Amino acid sequence: MELRVNGRLYQIELDPETPLLWVLRERLRLTGTKFGCLKALCGSCTVLVDGEPVRSCVTPVASVVGKSIITVEGIPRDHPVKRAWKEVGVPQCGYCQSGQVIQAYALLRKNPKPTREEIVRSMNGNLCRCGTYPRIIRAIMRASEMMG
Ligand code: FES
Numbered sequence: 001m002e003l004r005v006n007g008r009l010y011q012i013e014l015d016p017e018t019p020l021l022w023v024l025r026e027r028l029r030l031t032g033t034k035f036g037c038l039k040a041l042c043g044s045c046t047v048l049v050d051g052e053p054v055r056s057c058v059t060p061v062a063s064v065v066g067k068s069i070i071t072v073e074g075i076p077r078d079h080p081v082k083r084a085w086k087e088v089g090v091p092q093c094g095y096c097q098s099g100q101v102i103q104a105y106a107l108l109r110k111n112p113k114p115t116r117e118e119i120v121r122s123m124n125g126n127l128c129r130c131g132t133y134p135r136i137i138r139a140i141m142r143a144s145e146m147m148g
């Protein structure tokens with residue numbers, strides 16, 4: 001199979017039913033994407049597929065062949081989302097944060113000036129056991145400001 005991840009092409013041989021999450025972490029060593037629940041419930045494994053956030057833990061790799069996959073490593077360091085995350089100091093333990101960053105990135109690509117309610121609605125499926133939700137909202141609003 002040929003996979004396009006963060007703009008780079010990878011040729012890999014594997015079972016087409018393998019979850020994308022395992023391929024990213026174990027084969028491509030893109031370990032920013034985290035394994036949380038494996039049931040599409042927590043959002044820690046979120047990546048973008050053709051611009052849409054998906055739960056990579058329940059996405060068979062065969063279904064993303066020919067599509068563009070973006071992981072947290074694929075968002076530039078100087079992107080407003082990453083800068084705002086750092087400025088606000090969002091993470092606590094950090095485990096959920098790559099999924100949060102990807103979800104926020106997807107939101108701001110579609111809606112660069114989201115309201116607080118739109119942010120809450122969009123981020124609703126991404127759980128954080130450390131309760132960093134207020135800082136996540138602040139960081140998205142800050143990133144939105146930085147994007148002008
Ligand atoms: S690990 Fe995929 S949603 Fe929790």
Ligand code: FES
Pocket residue numbers: 091092093094095096097127128129130131132
């Ligand atoms: S920062 Fe710890 S789970 Fe979110």
